Amino acid sequence: QVQLAESGGGLVQPGGSLRLSCAASGTWFTLYATNWYRQAPGKQRELVAGINAGGTANYADSVKGRFTISRDNDKNTVYLQMNTLKIDDTAVYYCNIPFIGVWGQGTQVTVSS
Numbered sequence: 360q361v362q363l364a365e366s367g368g369g370l371v372q373p374g375g376s377l378r379l380s381c382a383a384s385g386t387w388f389t390l391y392a393t394n395w396y397r398q399a400p401g402k403q404r405e406l407v408a409g410i411n412a413g414g415t416a417n418y419a420d421s422v423k424g425r426f427t428i429s430r431d432n433d434k435n436t437v438y439l440q441m442n443t444l445k446i447d448d449t450a451v452y453y454c455n456i457p458f459i460g461v462w463g464q465g466t467q468v469t470v471s472s
Contacts, residue, residue: 361385361461363454368466371444375470379439381454381463389432391458395439397450397468407452408439421447444470 367379381393392411398404408428410416416428427440437454451465 361456361459363456363461363463365452365454365463365466368452368468370469370471372472373444373446373470375444376440376442377444377468379441379452379454379466379468381437381439383435383437383456385435388435391456393430393437394455394457395428395437396453396455397448398453398465399447399450402450404453410437441468444468446470 362384364382365379367377369377371377390412392409394409395407396404397407406419407422408416408418408426410428410430414430418426425441425443428437430437441448449468449470451467453465454463
């Protein structure tokens with residue numbers, strides 16, 4: 360069974376940085392696009408960033424210039440480097456492989472002074 364596992368969340372002050380990781384089981388990982396979503400309390404889940412199999416990335420306007428998505432196919436892992444974090448970035452962050460409809464369990468990111 361395919362599984363995704365997010366890690367790297369935590370509590371950080373505004374302006375700080377975190378790097379999230381999404382580790383995938385299976386050797387097929389390199390074939391598929393992977394997305395990062397987030398869901399804040401009382402809000403809908405929103406797409407933050409995505410990266411395709413070739414490494415091309417796209418971002419939500421709210422995170423452009425602050426977040427960077429990347430992938431290491433040798434490690435079956437997708438990363439989300441988050442810099443200059445804002446209070447509005449507080450959410451549970453999930454990774455997702457849309458082609459097969461798999462989601463991770465999420466990792467909490469809290470930005471607070």
